[in-house]
Amino acid sequence: SQTIHQWPATLVQPVGSPLSLECTVEGTSNPNLYWYRQAAGRGLQLLFYSVGIGQISSEVPQNLSASRPQDRQFILSSKKLLLSDSGFYLCAWRGLAGGMETQYFGPGTRLLVL
């Protein structure tokens, strides 16, 4: 079965520091991968998605970037964090189950920028 991992689970970083969040998927090959952000008390906003190694699409202009160095690895980065980068970051992969494309989410990373 497929599993998705994210780390770290929680991160507290000062403004201006760099960021690297990692997401890995097991049990599938060449998955579509996604990074979402959830601000407090709100729904999810798609940040980036990737359909293959080195292929990144950005949904919103921002202080963040994404990379996919390996088939099942997706990384979210920043060179200098802003206070507004605080939030809950979720990684997801898309699978085909019962003939229907469905996104499945990882456990998430809580980021607090101080």
Add this chain to the structure above:
Amino acid sequence: AQTVTQSQPEMSVQEAETVTLSCTYDTSESDYYLFWYKQPPSRQMILVIRQEAYKQQNATENRFSVNFQKAAKSFSLKISDSQLGDAAMYFCAYSMWGAQKLVFGQGTRLTINP
């Protein structure tokens, strides 16, 4: 642009009772998918149920069922025999067929009263 609206920020129900969460969406597409995700206090997004727009039959998963009204662009979630473990934020989401993006509503916080 597609939008998803959940008009009930909070709902509560007595344990063992039935509750219905509302969701409406706006799209000009005819082929799409609809989802309900549950986000418990751990904040991991868990798939509850999904529906393909071309299927007229409402999806069911154990105690969870939907009322899909395509013409009205409505996709409500019914939880029967509510249990304490059902307490969570519930998000309605839309995806155009073949698209990468999931569009989420703002969520409904469901409280189960013992």
